[in-house]
Amino acid sequence: MQQQLEKKHPLAVRWLHWINFPLLTMMIWSGLLIYWANQAYGIRIFGYELFKFFPPWFYEISKIDFWGYKLPDYLPAWSYEWSNIPFRLAEGISLHFFFMWLFAVNGVIYIIYTIVSGEWRAILPVPGSFKRAVTVALHDMKIVKKLPPQGKYNDAQRIAYTSVILMGAGSLVTGLAIYKPLQLAWLTSLMGGYEWARWLHFWLTIFFVLFFLVHVFQVIVAGWSNFRSMITGYEIVDASEAVPTIAVEEGAKI
Amino acid sequence: MNPENEEILLEKVREIEQQKREKAAVEAERQANTATILNEMRHRGEPLEPEAARKQMSQRSRRNFLIGGATALIGVFGWKWMPDGTKQSLLTKTFRFNERVSQLFYRPSRLSPEFPLDRVSPRRMNGLAGMEGEFDASNWNLSIGGLAGRTEDLVLSLAEIKALPRTEMTTELKCVEGWSIIVNWAGVRFSDFAAAYLPKTLDGSQPDVFNHPDKLIPYVSMTTPDNGYYVGWDMPSILHPQTLLAYEMNGEPLVPEHGAPLRLASPTKYGIKQIKRIGRIEFTADRPKDYWAEQGYDWYSGH
Numbered sequence: 190m191q192q193q194l195e196k197k198h199p200l201a202v203r204w205l206h207w208i209n210f211p212l213l214t215m216m217i218w219s220g221l222l223i224y225w226a227n228q229a230y231g232i233r234i235f236g237y238e239l240f241k242f243f244p245p246w247f248y249e250i251s252k253i254d255f256w257g258y259k260l261p262d263y264l265p266a267w268s269y270e271w272s273n274i275p276f277r278l279a280e281g282i283s284l285h286f287f288f289m290w291l292f293a294v295n296g297v298i299y300i301i302y303t304i305v306s307g308e309w310r311a312i313l314p315v316p317g318s319f320k321r322a323v324t325v326a327l328h329d330m331k332i333v334k335k336l337p338p339q340g341k342y343n344d345a346q347r348i349a350y351t352s353v354i355l356m357g358a359g360s361l362v363t364g365l366a367i368y369k370p371l372q373l374a375w376l377t378s379l380m381g382g383y384e385w386a387r388w389l390h391f392w393l394t395i396f397f398v399l400f401f402l403v404h405v406f407q408v409i410v411a412g413w414s415n416f417r418s419m420i421t422g423y424e425i426v427d428a429s430e431a432v433p434t435i436a437v438e439e440g441a442k443i
Numbered sequence: 444m445n446p447e448n449e450e451i452l453l454e455k456v457r458e459i460e461q462q463k464r465e466k467a468a469v470e471a472e473r474q475a476n477t478a479t480i481l482n483e484m485r486h487r488g489e490p491l492e493p494e495a496a497r498k499q500m501s502q503r504s505r506r507n508f509l510i511g512g513a514t515a516l517i518g519v520f521g522w523k524w525m526p527d528g529t530k531q532s533l534l535t536k537t538f539r540f541n542e543r544v545s546q547l548f549y550r551p552s553r554l555s556p557e558f559p560l561d562r563v564s565p566r567r568m569n570g571l572a573g574m575e576g577e578f579d580a581s582n583w584n585l586s587i588g589g590l591a592g593r594t595e596d597l598v599l600s601l602a603e604i605k606a607l608p609r610t611e612m613t614t615e616l617k618c619v620e621g622w623s624i625i626v627n628w629a630g631v632r633f634s635d636f637a638a639a640y641l642p643k644t645l646d647g648s649q650p651d652v653f654n655h656p657d658k659l660i661p662y663v664s665m666t667t668p669d670n671g672y673y674v675g676w677d678m679p680s681i682l683h684p685q686t687l688l689a690y691e692m693n694g695e696p697l698v699p700e701h702g703a704p705l706r707l708a709s710p711t712k713y714g715i716k717q718i719k720r721i722g723r724i725e726f727t728a729d730r731p732k733d734y735w736a737e738q739g740y741d742w743y744s745g746h
Contacts, residue, residue, distance in 0.1 A: 191490040
């Protein structure tokens, strides 16, 4: 059986995707350093704290006594830095306000590229996507056998990827509202005020982390060929594999 | 037509209708998928023998993995092995860059939202730097340096400051740690204070605080009486109409832990810049040193 190389991801998308990975990591890490200075948010219902993101001992870790010695006495020097995170606020702020530029620029270039190149056709959902995304989810859970026809991404992916781009924009906008609550007071009040802007900014981050976990899980499940295509741009497909429902440019110069 | 023929004809019609339905179902499925609706096109190369396809793929793989791997290594180790001094200076320079961008968009006419009095939060005390030692509020005076036409400090009593126009505001105090509270302040607008006790100008011309603030010397330094805490402010932020030399908080005279007898209160910057228990104010041409900026925080910290 003959095979074909299928172009999956343009060079620009691959670079922007992989550059975004360390940038978002640094934004979340530096955000955590800021968060640890005053852990403001847990999950509370009617004032009752259901869940703390970090247990109280976490903030005392550098002070905990182990038979007369503190943790940093046992471990190499870097562990002191780690166990002392509640006091790394200045570092967190300076990193956050450095990487914010790179994160924003990378995201803006990605959005412009996606619009100009037509890649948005592979990523945007349409109203009917939600029904088909449910079928995809049921298929992943091995409840439904048949997958709805799809392009590069299925409808669940379309919804996830579009959401994560919107979340990036949301983080940027809520971040600006927190960064300049006076000069951009109109934006801050649009978010419902300073406290709400901070709350939104925090929860967007939690959803970034959840997205990341699901994303990595799905990539592992999808396998090597799929992962490799995010680096090389191509995937090998069987020439006879029928894709009657989706337009295919055969013999493309790729 | 005999009934037998009629039956055959009907059968034929049913068959054709069935085919039509099936065709319509296929067409509906073709139409009812997002890729078709949005005109997405997949691109595939020439059909190849599996061996040739694998070979092409592995060539692409090798090149891309090498480039990607090298870039990742340069990124990770470049950041890891960057000397601390270089990293620190990069981050400090970024603070300065951000400051210049902020000033580009700064308009003194923009105000921080004010709140009704019933929204005032319980008091929250954070930080006693510069206020640890013995202190007698009744002996307190404010020294002012850098005034136009003077070389020595001018010394003012609290009564003389309270004689200036009184302003009240209920604004949000934002802490760099990530919390905020609503506080009601009363005091003297710094701009009213500066209009009464004129700072020097850069070119020695007559100071005009309200119409030509850009001609004033550009910085203000403030310190506690024991010099244990000190902040630097840029002139546009300190002359903002919501920057007060406050002597009352939530309807009562300031208490010692909140900076009695006189402190700075302003929604234009984080709490770390709103110095408590001011001992000396100096108008200066040089960027003043700042307690928390020395610890790696943003000198500007402006909202």
